[in-house]
Every structure is written in C-alpha cells, then in structure tokens.
Amino acid sequence: MFRWRAELVRTAFEARQFPEPKFPEVALAGRSNVGKSSLLNALIDQKIAHISSKPGKTRSINFFEVSSGGNPFTLVDLPGYGFASRSKKEQDQWRKLIERYVSSRQNLSLVIHLVDFRHGLLKNDVELQDWISALGVPMLTVFTKVDKIARGKRKGELHKYIKSGLKSVDVPILTSTEGKLGVEELRTFISAYLEEWNRYVDS
Ligand SMILES: Nc1nc2c(ncn2[C@@H]2O[C@H](COP(=O)(O)OP(=O)(O)O)[C@@H](O)[C@H]2O)c(=O)[nH]1
Numbered sequence: 001m002f003r004w005r006a007e008l009v010r011t012a013f014e015a016r017q018f019p020e021p022k023f024p025e026v027a028l029a030g031r032s033n034v035g036k037s038s039l040l041n042a043l044i045d046q047k048i049a050h051i052s053s054k055p056g057k058t059r060s061i062n063f064f065e066v067s068s069g070g071n072p073f074t075l076v077d078l079p080g081y082g083f084a085s086r087s088k089k090e091q092d093q094w095r096k097l098i099e100r101y102v103s104s105r106q107n108l109s110l111v112i113h114l115v116d117f118r119h120g121l122l123k124n125d126v127e128l129q130d131w132i133s134a135l136g137v138p139m140l141t142v143f144t145k146v147d148k149i150a151r152g153k154r155k156g157e158l159h160k161y162i163k164s165g166l167k168s169v170d171v172p173i174l175t176s177t178e179g180k181l182g183v184e185e186l187r188t189f190i191s192a193y194l195e196e197w198n199r200y201v202d203s
C-alpha cells in the first residue's frame with residue numbers, strides 16, 4: 001500500500017474560487033463536529049486539516065490534491081453543516097456553497113457522508129442524502145467515533161441504521177480515529193472506487 005501524500009491546493013469561500021477541474025474528486029461531507037478533519041488527517045497520515053473541539057468554524061471548501069501511488073485525485077473538505085448556534089443566514093450560506101459545489105462539479109465522483117455512529121442520521125443528514133441522491137451523485141456513508149459504542153453493540157446499531165433507509169453505494173464503513181479503526185478500509189475503498197471510475201471515464 002502506497003502512502004497518500006496530500007497538498008492543499010485551494011481554499012474557496014465562493015463558487016468562483018473553485019479550482020479548474022483536474023482529477024476525479026472525492027468530497028467529505030458531514031455535520032460539524034462529526035470528526036471530518038480528524039478522519040481527513042488519518043486518511044492522509046498528515047496533520048493538514050484543523051481539528052477543533054469548538055464546532056462550526058470551517059466555512060470554506062478546501063481542495064487537497066492526493067497522490068496515492070496509482071490514481072491521483074482531489075479530496076474535497078466541505079464545510080460542516082447543522083451547527084445550531086450559527087445564524088440561519090450563515091447556515092443558509094454554507095448550505096448554498098455545498099449545493100453549488102455538488103450540483104455543478106462535473107469531476108465529482110463520490111461524496112463520502114460522515115455520520116456520528118452514536119446518533120445515526122439526524123434530520124439534516126437525511127435531507128443531505130435525499131438531495132445528493134436526487135442529483136445522481138454517488139454517496140458512501142461512513143460512520144465516525146465508533147469507539148464510543150461498545151464493540152458488542154456495533155453490528156446491531158449498523159443494521160438498525162441500514163434498515164432505517166440510509167443511502168450508500170456500499171456497506172457503510174465504521175471508523176474511529178482513536179485507534180485508527182476503519183481508516184485503512186476507507187483508503188482501500190477509495191482507491192478501488194477510483195480505479196473503476198478512471199476505467200470508465202477514460203474509455
Ligand atoms: N472519541 C472520538 N473522538 C473523535 C473522533 N474523531 C474526532 N473526534 C473528536 O471530535 C471533535 C471534532 O473533531 P473534528 O475532526 O474537528 O470534527 P469536524 O468538525 O467534523 O472537522 C474533536 O474533539 C475530536 O477530537 C473519534 O474517532 N473518536
């Protein structure tokens with residue numbers, strides 16, 4: 001397995017700042033505080049994204065070019081949504097930025113939707129899944145902070161969430177950055193997915 005090397009190539013606060021499409025893009029989405037920055041850092045094994053115990057700080061879209069040995073791609077860190085203490089106006093702006101990105105980006109190949117394993121899909125997670133799938137963009141659900149749920153209860157929780165109707169191109173991956181559970185699995189999934197993606201895009 002090659003190590004992933006990542007480089008921040010752009011921080012965009014509005015759509016006109018998005019970089020020219022270059023590689024296939026894999027975007028990370030989720031509620032603020034879900035553990036997105038932690039997972040991004042674990043995936044690339046570098047401290048490149050800011051981890052915060054104060055939710056709701058990142059409001060930009062960050063583009064990271066990743067060289068993974070085989071297929072270069074761009075990891076896109078979308079702003080966390082749903083942080084209640086932000087004003088409605090501010091939340092709407094973030095939502096618009098995410099919507100602009102997802103609906104207009106032709107090289108977007110996968111949205112990885114991060115969901116806190118303790119809570120499952122909350123109302124705005126279900127909304128996100130509904131409109132992303134309505135746009136026809138493939139989505140993988142990845143659960144975070146799995147270490148917070150006792151080992152013996154994890155399978156049951158996962159089945160419950162799947163049966164309640166989550167949308168995912170594959171069986172959701174259970175992750176924890178405490179102990180690096182599921183991080184290698186997610187890396188392997190992304191590599192295999194991009195391999196297939198490139199095969200069909202090039203032909
Ligand atoms: N127990 C546990 N805590 C985590 C995990 N991932 C992130 N956290 C904590 O959750 C908080 C938010 O993490 P961060 O990565 O900044 O979330 P973001 O807002 O989604 O980018 C921080 O206090 C992290 O230390 C995890 O896998 N397990």
Ligand SMILES: [Mg+2]
Binds near residue numbers: 036037080
């Ligand atoms: Mg973050």
